[in-house]
Amino acid sequence: MRSAPTILHLDMDAFFASVEQASKPSLRGKAVVVGGLGPRGVVATASYEARLFGIRSALPMAQARRLAPNAAYLVPRFAFYRSISDQVMGLLRALSPLVEPLSLDEAFVDLEDGGAAWDERSARLAGARLRADIRAVTGLTGSVGLAASKMLAKIASEQAKPDGLVLIEPGRERSLLAPLPVRTLPGVGPATGDHLRRAGIHTIDELAEAGEDELVRLLGKAHGHALYAMALARDERPVVAERETKSVSVEDTYDVDIHDRVRVGTEVRRLADRCVRRLRGAGLAGRTIVLKVRRYDFSTLTRSETLRGPTDDPTVVREAAARLLGSVDTTGGVRLLGVGVSGLADYTQEDLFAQAAGGRGEESPGEEAQMAAPAEEERRTSVERSWPAGHDVRHTEYGHGWVQGSGLGRVTVRFETPGSAVGRVRTFRTDDPALQPADPLPLVDRSLGESERPQGGAETSDGSGAGPGGMDPGHSQV
Numbered sequence: 458m459r460s461a462p463t464i465l466h467l468d469m470d471a472f473f474a475s476v477e478q479a480s481k482p483s484l485r486g487k488a489v490v491v492g493g494l495g496p497r498g499v500v501a502t503a504s505y506e507a508r509l510f511g512i513r514s515a516l517p518m519a520q521a522r523r524l525a526p527n528a529a530y531l532v533p534r535f536a537f538y539r540s541i542s543d544q545v546m547g548l549l550r551a552l553s554p555l556v557e558p559l560s561l562d563e564a565f566v567d568l569e570d571g572g573a574a575w576d577e578r579s580a581r582l583a584g585a586r587l588r589a590d591i592r593a594v595t596g597l598t599g600s601v602g603l604a605a606s607k608m609l610a611k612i613a614s615e616q617a618k619p620d621g622l623v624l625i626e627p628g629r630e631r632s633l634l635a636p637l638p639v640r641t642l643p644g645v646g647p648a649t650g651d652h653l654r655r656a657g658i659h660t661i662d663e664l665a666e667a668g669e670d671e672l673v674r675l676l677g678k679a680h681g682h683a684l685y686a687m688a689l690a691r692d693e694r695p696v697v698a699e700r701e702t703k704s705v706s707v708e709d710t711y712d713v714d715i716h717d718r719v720r721v722g723t724e725v726r727r728l729a730d731r732c733v734r735r736l737r738g739a740g741l742a743g744r745t746i747v748l749k750v751r752r753y754d755f756s757t758l759t760r761s762e763t764l765r766g767p768t769d770d771p772t773v774v775r776e777a778a779a780r781l782l783g784s785v786d787t788t789g790g791v792r793l794l795g796v797g798v799s800g801l802a803d804y805t806q807e808d809l810f811a812q813a814a815g816g817r818g819e820e821s822p823g824e825e826a827q828m829a830a831p832a833e834e835e836r837r838t839s840v841e842r843s844w845p846a847g848h849d850v851r852h853t854e855y856g857h858g859w860v861q862g863s864g865l866g867r868v869t870v871r872f873e874t875p876g877s878a879v880g881r882v883r884t885f886r887t888d889d890p891a892l893q894p895a896d897p898l899p900l901v902d903r904s905l906g907e908s909e910r911p912q913g914g915a916e917t918s919d920g921s922g923a924g925p926g927g928m929d930p931g932h933s934q935v
């Protein structure tokens with residue numbers, strides 16, 4: 458591991474909800490929930506105010522509504538979030554060529570590679586400047602973690618939230634991790650957490666003390682090894698700018714078509730194992746299992762199944778491939794079989810036990826699933842030609858606003874913009890020709906000077922006053 462805390466992890470604070478609060482003055486300081494509003498919708502992001510009611514990402518929307526009936530429930534505006542994400546990623550790429558985005562609002566940056574930082578002081582300065590720049594360009598706040606490894610940088614940014622900076626001093630990694638709950642580590646979900654608790658392991662210190670053999674016995678080889686290394690703060694994973702491989706797959710072509718169903722099953726299992734070996738060899742895990750079947754007539758089918766989280770467990774991959782095979786007619790004979798894993802991640806983020814227990818294509822806290830639910834929502838609304846809550850509109854007389862709600866042939870619009878005061882609400886017929894969908898307005902008015910720039914949604918403090926001076930050493934918060 459490197460000796461300076463020059464790996465930076467940026468995580469925007471309650472990103473989607475903060476964008477909405479910055480867009481809509483009437484929602485600032487209020488509980489805002491962004492997500493799929495359909496019957497199977499889940500929460501994508503909740504504002505900090507909404508989190509006080511116990512609302513979290515991936516919570517079913519119906520449950521969120523019971524917890525906070527008066528919160529604002531909005532349909533995501535992904536294209537707009539992406540445009541702001543592009544601005545943020547642009548600032549990161551100005552710091553270093555080594556930027557590894559994890560989602561729209563989260564990324565690792567290797568500060569050393571770009572020469573932006575080389576020691577603790579320069580890293581802290583670069584992180585503080587970045588936060589100020591993000592605020593100036595987007596009007597939003599992001600939290601920064603700095604450490605000598607990716608795992609610790611991510612833990613640090615979590616501790617920095619909201620609107621903060623935490624640097625983990627090299628040499629203090631293990632003492633910092635020791636008292637933290639095992640769930641802090643990537644790859645420890647609720648089920649693994651329970652499993653460990655039943656074995657008397659609650660903290661990362663206890664995890665390290667249990668020893669590698671015991672963890673392998675409890676959790677299986679891959680997971681056990683990985684967790685033990687993380688408990689000792691060992692993490693050598695580099696920041697990877699472009700993932701060279703988007704998927705890992707293996708396939709075999711057979712000289713003679715295989716007709717025997719049992720033999721086909723055996724081959725698929727064998728390919729699954731081979732695929733997992735290659736996956737592990739590359740230090741990767743993946744969420745989507747793909748089966749490829751070329752039949753006797755050269756027709757080629759692919760079937761895929763997406764798990765709740767990345768896996769590198771041969772049993773999980775084997776079982777998924779077998780399920781996929783069950784949906785393919787192979788009676789005429791098979792000339793090629795392939796098994797692949799895509800949706801790659803560096804480690805298994807989600808709980809292997811939960812997956813093995815049978816999560817199949819369900820909604821998950823992963824980014825893709827968050828995106829899936831709203832897509833469903835958008836389709837539905839476009840068919841009905843209704844007005845998605847939170848989306849932008851323009852009225853010929855009243856100007857720019859957003860849909861606060863609709864139903865029974867009426868749509869309620871609040872007329873306000875990022876730079877305006879809290880706006881007034883008016884109600885129209887849904888087919889009012891004066892009312893049209895509109896593009897979002899920029900959060901930061903580029904025509905304003907530095908000091909006049911509007912601030913982001915969350916009330917925040919001192920993003921700019923972040924010199925290396927007034928901070929405690931080691932583990933401090935800006």
Ligand SMILES: [Mg+2]
Binds near residue numbers: 470472562
């Ligand atoms: Mg975030």
